[in-house]
Amino acid sequence: MTIGLASRTGVELIAVRPLLEAPVDVRLPLAPGDRPLVTTGDSVAAGSPVAERFRDTRLEEVPGPIPDAVPGRRWSGQLSPGSLGIRRRAARTSGELLFEAGGRWRVATGEHGEPLESPVDGAVRAVRPGVDIVIRANGRALPGVAAIGSPARGVLTVETGPDGELRPGLIDVSAAGRILVVGSRVDAETLTRARAMGARGMIVAALSGKERRDFLASVARQRASLHRADSFAVLVLDGAVRRPIASAIMAVLAAIAGREAALVIDPPALVFDEPSVAIPAPDPGWVRVRSGPLVGQEGQWVGLAGPRRFAAGTHLEAGFVEFPGEPPVALPLNDLERYA
Amino acid sequence: MNLDSRAFFALDEGAATTSAAIVARLRDRWRLLASIAFPAAISTDAILRLLVDRLREADPGIAAALGAESALDRWGRLAVRGRPAGRIAVVAGAERAVAPYAGAATLTGWRVTTASPERLDPLALSSLLLDRGLDAVLIGAGEPPGPDERPTLDDLAALVAGVAARRPELIVVLAGAMAERAAPFEALTGRSGAVLLAPAPVDHPAELALRSLLGELRSASDDGRRAIVRAVGSLADALDRRIEVLEVGITGGLRAHALPGSGGEPGAVHTAMLASAGLTGEDREDVAVDDLMAWSTTPVDRIRLRDRLRELRTAPWGDCAGDGAHLRLAAARAALTRLVDQTPDLGALPSPDIVVAAGGAWAVAPGPAIALALIDVVRRSGAANLAYDHARLLGPLGAIEDAAERRSVVGDLAGELLAPLGSVVMPQGLHAGRSAGRLVVRGESGTTEVDLVPGGLELVDLPPGETASAEFHFRDTVRVGARGRQFSVAVAGGLGGLLVDLRDVPLRLPERHERRREMLAAWQGALWGGEDG
Numbered sequence: 001m002t003i004g005l006a007s008r009t010g011v012e013l014i015a016v017r018p019l020l021e022a023p024v025d026v027r028l029p030l031a032p033g034d035r036p037l038v039t040t041g042d043s044v045a046a047g048s049p050v051a052e053r054f055r056d057t058r059l060e061e062v063p064g065p066i067p068d069a070v071p072g073r074r075w076s077g078q079l080s081p082g083s084l085g086i087r088r089r090a091a092r093t094s095g096e097l098l099f100e101a102g103g104r105w106r107v108a109t110g111e112h113g114e115p116l117e118s119p120v121d122g123a124v125r126a127v128r129p130g131v132d133i134v135i136r137a138n139g140r141a142l143p144g145v146a147a148i149g150s151p152a153r154g155v156l157t158v159e160t161g162p163d164g165e166l167r168p169g170l171i172d173v174s175a176a177g178r179i180l181v182v183g184s185r186v187d188a189e190t191l192t193r194a195r196a197m198g199a200r201g202m203i204v205a206a207l208s209g210k211e212r213r214d215f216l217a218s219v220a221r222q223r224a225s226l227h228r229a230d231s232f233a234v235l236v237l238d239g240a241v242r243r244p245i246a247s248a249i250m251a252v253l254a255a256i257a258g259r260e261a262a263l264v265i266d267p268p269a270l271v272f273d274e275p276s277v278a279i280p281a282p283d284p285g286w287v288r289v290r291s292g293p294l295v296g297q298e299g300q301w302v303g304l305a306g307p308r309r310f311a312a313g314t315h316l317e318a319g320f321v322e323f324p325g326e327p328p329v330a331l332p333l334n335d336l337e338r339y340a
Numbered sequence: 341m342n343l344d345s346r347a348f349f350a351l352d353e354g355a356a357t358t359s360a361a362i363v364a365r366l367r368d369r370w371r372l373l374a375s376i377a378f379p380a381a382i383s384t385d386a387i388l389r390l391l392v393d394r395l396r397e398a399d400p401g402i403a404a405a406l407g408a409e410s411a412l413d414r415w416g417r418l419a420v421r422g423r424p425a426g427r428i429a430v431v432a433g434a435e436r437a438v439a440p441y442a443g444a445a446t447l448t449g450w451r452v453t454t455a456s457p458e459r460l461d462p463l464a465l466s467s468l469l470l471d472r473g474l475d476a477v478l479i480g481a482g483e484p485p486g487p488d489e490r491p492t493l494d495d496l497a498a499l500v501a502g503v504a505a506r507r508p509e510l511i512v513v514l515a516g517a518m519a520e521r522a523a524p525f526e527a528l529t530g531r532s533g534a535v536l537l538a539p540a541p542v543d544h545p546a547e548l549a550l551r552s553l554l555g556e557l558r559s560a561s562d563d564g565r566r567a568i569v570r571a572v573g574s575l576a577d578a579l580d581r582r583i584e585v586l587e588v589g590i591t592g593g594l595r596a597h598a599l600p601g602s603g604g605e606p607g608a609v610h611t612a613m614l615a616s617a618g619l620t621g622e623d624r625e626d627v628a629v630d631d632l633m634a635w636s637t638t639p640v641d642r643i644r645l646r647d648r649l650r651e652l653r654t655a656p657w658g659d660c661a662g663d664g665a666h667l668r669l670a671a672a673r674a675a676l677t678r679l680v681d682q683t684p685d686l687g688a689l690p691s692p693d694i695v696v697a698a699g700g701a702w703a704v705a706p707g708p709a710i711a712l713a714l715i716d717v718v719r720r721s722g723a724a725n726l727a728y729d730h731a732r733l734l735g736p737l738g739a740i741e742d743a744a745e746r747r748s749v750v751g752d753l754a755g756e757l758l759a760p761l762g763s764v765v766m767p768q769g770l771h772a773g774r775s776a777g778r779l780v781v782r783g784e785s786g787t788t789e790v791d792l793v794p795g796g797l798e799l800v801d802l803p804p805g806e807t808a809s810a811e812f813h814f815r816d817t818v819r820v821g822a823r824g825r826q827f828s829v830a831v832a833g834g835l836g837g838l839l840v841d842l843r844d845v846p847l848r849l850p851e852r853h854e855r856r857r858e859m860l861a862a863w864q865g866a867l868w869g870g871e872d873g
Contacts (some may be wrong), residue, residue, distance in 0.1 A: 013390065017379035028392045098466050099502025101495045108463055142517045145654050209625075209646040239654045240647035243798045248565060291651065291658030311662030313869050314704045317378070331363035334379050334657035 010304035010319060011285060011338070019282055020150035024141035025265040026120055028151065032109035032130040033057035033096050034116070035074065035204075040127055043048050044118040046153055047263065054110025059320040060095060060242055062105045070129055072129040073097050075107055087169070117263035119231070120271050137262075139273030144235045147268035148216060152231035154179040154200030156272075157260045162205075163244035163296065168193040174200040179270075181253050181261060184296075186240045188206050188214035191234060195219075201233040201263040203270060205245045205296075228338055233263035234269055234300055243296035248282045248339040252328040255279055282339040287321055299323035301338075304332040346371075347406045347415050349388055350736035352564055354422035354666025356380050356590035356619075356656035357700035359732035360387050363418075364406050370752035373402070375731035377703050380655040388412055388605055402691035420564040420735040424591050425615035426475035428554075428649070429468060432437035432482055433489030433496055434458055440541045441480035441515060443551075444645035448555040449565065449592050449613035450476070451623055457492045462499055469503040469510075471835055476511035476557060477503070477535075483516040483540035497521035500514065501528065509533045511557055515550065516540030555613070565594045565613050567738030568698065571750060573609040574743070575734070576600040578751035584736065586679065586714065588672050590656045597689050599789050610686055619701045620653040630709040631674035633853065635716075637666050637861040642693075658706045666864075669713055672701035676717045690724040691722045691821060696758060698729035703714040705837030711761035712797075715839060719846045721768035722821035725831045725835070727758035760804045762834030767818040770794040770844040779814050779840060782830075783808030790840065797863055798840035802833035810838060 004207055026052065030036065036054040060079055069075070076094030086106070095109030119135035127133050157178045159166050165184030168190045168332075171180075176198030181189070186204045188211040194202060237245060245253075261272040285301045302320035308330050309315050316332040323329070347364035361375035374395050378387050389502050391409045396403040407753070428450040432438040438454045445452045450455065453474070456464055469477055479500050481489050497514075501524035504606050508531040513514050514522055517536040525535045536557075540546035559566055568587060576598035578585045587594040592615040601607040617797055621628030648667055651658060660668065680687065695714055702710050711726045733753065740746035751755075770776045772794050779790040781800050790798050791813070802808055812820065812827040820827050850856045 010390070011753060013378065013382055014341040015379055026474075029472070030465060032470060056464060059461065069503045072726055089714060097502075098462070099498045103499035106462055106499075108466070127376055131472055136572045208643070210643045240650040291655055291771065292661065292664070295659075310660075314661045314665045316704065317376070317662060332661060 006260070010025055011287075011301050013026075013304070013317070013318070013333055014287055014301070014336045014338050015290070015334075017337050017338045018143060020140045020279060021253065021269070022140045024137050024267065024269060024271060025125060026122070026137050026151070026264045026271065028118075028133045028135070029266070030128070030130055030132055031057065032098060033110045034130070035096070035113075036123045036127045036133060038127060038133065039049070040124055041158065042124045043218070043230035044122060044135060045326055046119060046121050046260075047114035048053065049119050049179060050118045050124070050135070051116040053115045053116050054252070055112040055114070056260045057110035060107045061190070062107050064100055064103050064105050066097070066105055068096055069100070069105060071097055071099055071170050074106070074129075090209055103174055109289060115230075119133065119153045119264055121273055137232065137264075137273070138241045139271055141264075141267070141269040141271045143204045144203075144237045144268040145239060146236040147233055147263065147265045148212060149201065149263075150231045151262065152233045153260060153262040154201040156253065156257050156259060156270075157181065158250075158257050159183075162250045164245065166190055171197050173197055179203065179261060181245070184244050186234075187211045188218065190216050195232045198230065200231060201235065202264070203237065203277065205236075206240055206242050207234060207236045208240050232264060233266060235263050241295065246288050246339065247298055249285075252279055259317045262339045284338065284340065287336045287338045289321075289335055290337040292332065293337075294331065297323055308332075341396050345414070345416055347408075347411070349411075349415055349417045349419075349731050350731070351384065351417055351419035352422075352732040352735040353384065353419060354380060354564060354589055354591075354700050355424055357703055358382065358384055358387055359700075359734075360391050361731045361733055362383070362411075363733075364624070365400070366402070370749050372731055372733065372753055372756040374398070375733075375835060377732065381581070385412060405427065407774070411509040418739050419562065420567045420672050420739050421560070421588055422564045425449055425451045425558070425618070426558055427453060427473055427541070428476040428478055429453045429455060429474055430478045430480065430506045431455050431465070431496065432479070433492035433498070433592060434486065435797045437480060437486065437489050440547075441478055442545060444550045445478060446614060446616075447610070447612045448551050448557050449615055449745050450554065451615040452819040457496065462495070463497060466503060469500065470507065473856065474510065476513065478513040478515060478538075479518045480515040480540065480552070483542050485517040488837060489517075493518065496526055501525050504531065504533070504535070505529055507533070508793065512536070513538050513557070518855045536847075562739065565592070566781050567735045568594060569609055569611050569738065570704055570746065571734040571738030572596050572598045572696070573607055574737070574750040575754060576609075577607050578754055579694070579748055581693040582690060582695060583694045584686075585696045585729075586676060586677065586718070587698035588617060588619060588675045589699040590701075591615065592654075593675055593699070593854055595686050597680050597686050597692065598751040599690070606728050611690060612679075612683040612686060614679055614682055616682070617675050619656065619668075619675050620649055620679065621675065624648070628674070628793060631677060632667075632671055634849075634856070635670040635673040635860065637670060637857055637864055638663055639857065656700070665687055665704055667826055668701070669705050669709060672705070673713050673717055674700060676713065680717055684689050687720070691720055692724055694727055694758070696727045696734075697761070698732065699733075700733055702728060706868055707759060707761050708837075708869065709864060711764070711834070711836035711839060712867045713759075715764050715766065715841050716847060719766070721751040721766050721819045721845055723763065723831070725805070725832050726761035726834065727764050728758040728761050730756060732756060733757040760832060760834035762836035762839055763831035764839045764841055765810060765812070765820060765829055765831070766845060767812070767839040769818045770814075770842055771816055775815070776818075776842065777813045777825075779813075780811045781838060782811070792842055794842050795844070796842050797866065798842065799836070799866060800838040802831065802837040804833050804835060806833035807831065808833070810840075
C-alpha cells in the first residue's frame with residue numbers, strides 16, 4: 001500500500017531493545033562479615049553455595065598486630081576481654097577484618113549463617129568481601145527493567161497469555177519450584193501466595209508501585225521473624241503500567257518453557273543455558289507500542305510520517321504503523337520500540 | 341573541534357534526550373539552520389542523517405553550498421554529554437559537622453548520602469561505604485575540629501581507609517582537619533580512585549573552592565551542564581544582559597545566573613547543580629510524588645501517579661502527547677520548584693533581564709506553557725523576558741574552548757538560539773479587590789488596555805519580534821522591581837505574548853487537591869493551545 005509522502009525507511013529512528021544478551025555478569029551483593037566460599041576463577045554450578053551470609057552481624061575488637069592483615073581478609077582467633085561484642089560465650093570466633101585503629105582491628109562477625117547459592121552455572125569473575133561476588137553466567141539472558149526479591153532458579157512455566165493476569169486462587173502447590181510467567185500484571189496477594197506455595201519467581205510485564213511495596217513489606221516481615229524462606233524473585237519486563245508481554249519475549253519464554261532457568265536481580269534478567277534452543281530473530285520491521293494510549297499493541301513498520309500534531313497540541317516526530325487488519329496509523333516515534 | 345569549517349553539528353547527548361542542530365556560517369555570520377530532538381536510545385548518526393535530509397529538502401541551494409551530501413563525514417561535531425549523577429557519601433565526626441559539606445556536595449550535582457558515628461555504628465558505616473553504587477566519599481571535619489568531632493576522627497579515617505583499600509575505584513576527599521589524617525591513605529597502593537584534600541567551607545572563598553573541586557570530580561570535561569555555565573556567561577557578555585538559566589533534565593537541574601562584565605571587570609556566573617532537581621526526582625520517590633501532585637493538572641490518584649512517575653523514569657520520552665504532556669510539564673514544574681527552593685542565594689542576586697528555560701524536560705511542551713511554568717515557580721517582582729533554549733545549543737556552544745571565539749559564535753547565534761517566550765511583569769503587594777488599576781500597552785500593532793484584577797493572570801497578545809511599551813497605573817503603591825504606582829516597562833513579544841502576573845508573590849494555592857488542580861488547569865488552559873488534540 002502507499003502512504004502519501006511518507007518514507008518507507010526510518011526504522012533506525014525507533015529505539016531498539018535487546019531481546020537477549022550474552023555474556024551476562026550476575027552480581028550477588030555481600031555485606032561486611034559475610035564469608036565468600038569461592039575465589040576468582042572458580043567454576044560454579046547452579047545451586048552450589050558461593051558465600052555464607054549472616055543475619056546478625058556485629059563488630060568485635062581484636063588486638064593487633066595481625067600478620068598479613070588487610071581489610072576484607074578473614075580472621076579467626078581469640079577475642080580480647082572487654083571487646084565490643086563479647087557478651088556470653090567462648091571468645092573464639094572468626095570474621096572479616098574491617099580496619100585497624102589505635103593498634104586494634106575491628107572485625108565483622110555474625111551468627112545465623114545462611115548459604116548464598118549461585119543461581120547460575122558459570123565462572124567467578126570477582127570476589128570482593130563485603131561488596132559482591134560477580135559470576136559470568138553460562139548461557140543467555142533475557143533482560144527486564146527491574147527485579148525484586150532474591151536470585152532464584154526453577155522450571156519456567158507459562159501460566160497465562162501475554163495479556164493475562166493470574167489470580168491468587170489459581171496458584172497451588174504445583175507451582176513449587178517453578179518460575180511462573182503471568183502476563184500483563186500481578187498483585188501482591190498473588191506474589192505472596194506463589195511464594196508461600198514454593199514458587200521460585202514470576203515474570204510479568206508490569207508491576208505497580210503499590211503491589212511492589214506491599215510484597216516487599218511482606219518479605220521484610222517474614223525475614224524479621226528469622227524465618228528462612230526459599231529464594232523468590234520477580235522480574236518486571238516493562239514498567240509499572242499494565243500492558244501485554246511483547247510477542248518477541250513470549251516467543252523466547254515459550255521456547256524455554258519446561259526447562260530450568262534463573263531469575264537474577266542484578267542485572268534484572270532471566271538467565272538460561274540452553275544452547276540447543278533456537279530463538280528466532282525478531283523481524284526488524286515489527287514494532288511495539290511502548291507507551292501511550294495504544295500501549296502493548298504490535299504491528300508492521302510502514303515508514304516515517306514526519307512531524308505530526310498529537311493530542312494536547314504536542315508536535316512529535318511520527319511514523320506509520322500497520323496493526324493487523326487495520327489501516328496504517330501515525331504514532332509518535334518515541335512511543336515505539338523494536339527488538340533486536 | 342575546528343570551527344574553520346563552514347558548518348558543524350551541535351550535539352547535546354543527554355541521559356534521556358539527544359538534541360542535534362546544524363550551525364553554518366552564512367554571509368560571515370553563524371546561523372542556526374535546523375534542529376531536532378530524539379530519545380537518547382536512538383543512534384546519533386541516524387538522527388543527523390534525518391536532520392541533513394530535512395535541510396536538503398528545505399533549502400537545496402544552501403545544503404549544496406555547504407556540502408551537505410557528505411555532511412556526516414565532513415562536518416565537525418561540537419558535542420557535550422549528560423550522565424547520571426554520581427553518588428557521594430558525606431561523612432563527619434558529628435552530625436553538626438556534616439551539614440556544610442553535604443550542602444556543598446548537593447549544590448554540585450552529586451546525589452548525597454550523609455552519615456556520622458553519632459547515627460551509624462562502624463559496621464553500618466562500613467556497609468554504607470562499601471555499597472557498589474557509591475562513587476565517592478567525602479570525610480570532613482571542622483577547621484579546627486569541634487570537641488564533639490575530635491574523639492572520632494582517627495577511627496573515622498581508619499574506617500574509610502579500610503573501605504578505600506577494598507574499593508580501589510572509590511574517590512576519597514579529605515576535607516578540613518581531616519586532611520591532616522591522610523597517612524592511612526598514603527599507604528594504599530594500586531588504587532584508580534583519587535585521594536584528594538579539600539578546604540573546610542569556613543568562608544565563602546573556601547566554600548567555592550570545595551564546590552569547584554566537587555564539581556570537577558562529578559563531571560567529565562564534556563559535561564553538558566558545565567558547558568551551559570560557560571555559554572551563559574558568553575551570552576550575558578554578548579547581549580550585555582543579566583541572564584538566568586533554569587535547566588531541568590532527567591538526571592538533575594542547573595540554575596545559573598550570569599552577570600555581564602562592565603567597566604573592564606569580567607562578568608560572573610553563579611551556579612548550582614542539583615541531582616534532586618531532575619525531572620523524576622531521583623532517590624526520593626515519596627517526595628517526588630508529593631511534588632508532582634502539587635502541580636498536577638491531571639485527575640489521577642496518588643497510586644497511579646507514582647506508577648506514571650516510574651514509567652517516566654524508565655522511558656522519559658514515552659507518552660509525551662495528551663495527558664502525558666501535562667504530566668511531564670507538572671513534573672518539570674516540580675523539579676523547578678526543588679531547584680529554586682534549594683538555591684535561595686541565587687534567587688537573592690539582582691533580577692535577571694532574561695530568564696531562559698533549558699533542558700529536555702521542556703522538549704515537547706508548547707512555548708506559552710513553558711512561560712507559565714517558569715512564572716508559576718520563579719516568583720520575583722519585576723519585569724523580565726522569558727526565553728527557551730529550543731535547540732539545546734547552550735551546551736554545545738559552551739564546549740568551544742576559546743572564550744573569545746565562544747563569545748563571537750554565541751553573539752552571532754543569540755537571536756536564534758533563544759526562542760522568545762514573551763515578557764512577564766509581576767507586581768508584588770497588590771491588595772485584594774475588584775481592580776488594582778489599568779494597563780495600557782502601546783505596540784507596533786496598536787494599543788491595548790487591560791483592567792488589572794488582583795489574583796489573575798492577564799495575557800496580552802504580543803507576537804515574537806514585536807516590542808511595546810507597557811504603562812501601568814496602579815491605585816495603590818506596589819513593587820515592580822521598585823516601589824511606585826506608575827510604571828512604564830519596555831516589553832518584547834514572544835510565543836506567550838505579554839504575561840501580567842497579578843497572582844500572589846509567592847504563589848499561594850489552595851490546600852485541597854481538587855481545587856488546586858482546577859486552578860492550575862484554568863491558568864494552563866489559557867496558555868496551552870490545541871487542547872482539543
